[in-house]
Amino acid sequence: MNELDERIVRVLAEDARRSYADIGAEVGLSAPAVKRRVDRLREDGAITGFTVRVDPSALGWETEGFIEMYCRSNTGPQDIRRALTRYPEVVAASTVTGDADAVVQVFAADMRHFEAVLERIASEPFVERTKSVLVLSPLLRRYGSGAPT
Structure with missing residues (x-):
């Protein structure tokens, strides 16, 4: 390109x-x-499709958080991905370096809903523990616009 x-x-x-x-x-x-x-x-394959960006709060998803997943040693990325695709609240997930095995971005209607999603993810058979943080204010979001100028 x-x-x-x-x-x-x-x-x-x-x-x-x-x-x-x-x-x-x-x-x-x-x-x-x-x-x-x-x-x-x-x-x-440089452009993979065209889409619309919707403000999650317009759909009633007011709470955003990130969940660090710590998994059993024999858990592969495909196992994590397969499990997380079942959660409509999960908007992004990545394997990462450091202590956690994956970081998951979640949108929920409210705190109670976020807690329920967190508990369901934590109960996946390969998850040993989780750690979560809630977003107070998103400061910057970029959407596939290429390298910064």
């Missing part, structure tokens, strides 16, 4: 509904040239 492709991707990441003509005006290309580049980026 070259610098022009990166600029197109940044514009799409900010608002994927922008027209090719609008994107072209911003990056200095014609609408057909932008379309060709976007099609190529999709074919190459």
Whole structure:
């Protein structure tokens, strides 16, 4: 991906509904040239899809937290992933370095709901213990806009 492709991707990441003509005006290309580049980026797998970002609070999910999972030694990432896909409250999960095996981002309706999700995750057969933190105020979120400029 070259610098022009990166600029197109940044514009799409900010608002994927922008027209090719609008994107072209911003990056200095014609609408057909932008379309060709976007099609190529999709074919190459650099762009994997287009989506909408919804404010979780608009759906009634007012509480956000992170759960560190500490798992039994024979637990593989696929086991963690398989278990967590059953929880609609889990919006992201990653294996990590350090003491924890994985960190899980959770949205819930309220504290009671978060606690229930935490207890269900902690009761998974491969989980030895958990540690959680609640988000007070999100300070910065970036959504797939490429490398910072």
